[in-house]
Amino acid sequence: MEDVLSRYFERPDDVILKPITQGLINSTYEVFLGQNSYILQKLNTTIFQKPEVLISNTILVGNHLKRKNYEKGIIEIIPNLSGNYLTFINGETWRLTNYILGSVCYDQVVSVNQAYAAAVAISEFHSNVHDISINTIE
Numbered sequence: 001m002e003d004v005l006s007r008y009f010e011r012p013d014d015v016i017l018k019p020i021t022q023g024l025i026n027s028t029y030e031v032f033l034g035q036n037s038y039i040l041q042k043l044n045t046t047i048f049q050k051p052e053v054l055i056s057n058t059i060l061v062g063n064h065l066k067r068k069n070y071e072k073g074i075i076e077i078i079p080n081l082s083g084n085y086l087t088f089i090n091g092e093t094w095r096l097t098n099y100i101l102g103s104v105c106y107d108q109v110v111s112v113n114q115a116y117a118a119a120v121a122i123s124e125f126h127s128n129v130h131d132i133s134i135n136t137i138e
Contacts, residue, residue, distance in 0.1 A: 004040070007080045007087045008096050009033060022105040030099060037099035038078065042092050051093045053138045055085045064132050072124070073100030 005012035016032040017040070027042040048054050055077055062074045077085045078096040087094040109115045 004094050039097045045093050
């Protein structure tokens with residue numbers, strides 16, 4: 001893991017990692033460095049066969065939401081020390097993003113209220129991205 005961290009942080013020994021066990025697709029870690037928190041993910045390239053497209057679409061949607069002053073958290077891809085959004089090491093593909101305070105991940109719905117909150121959130125998100133030209137998203 002130090003090889004991955006050294007691609008993103010000048011002092012990887014100062015980084016604290018906490019595995020996030022929720023989620024079914026990627027291997028995810030919360031990263032702590034001083035007062036800052038990030039999300040480090042080893043992308044599942046069986047699912048995301050074109051990780052560059054995932055990054056491109058994430059940036060496109062994030063920029064669109066920023067222009068609309070979207071009030072919820074927006075995922076921002078953080079480049080590695082070489083300025084690249086993806087890090088490739090030993091056949092693995094990694095990305096680093098901002099940590100969105102208060103964000104949670106559920107593996108399954110456990111209540112009607114949780115399902116309702118998810119429906120409200122995705123509806124709000126869709127209402128803010130419906131005007132993105134489909135030709136710009138791959």
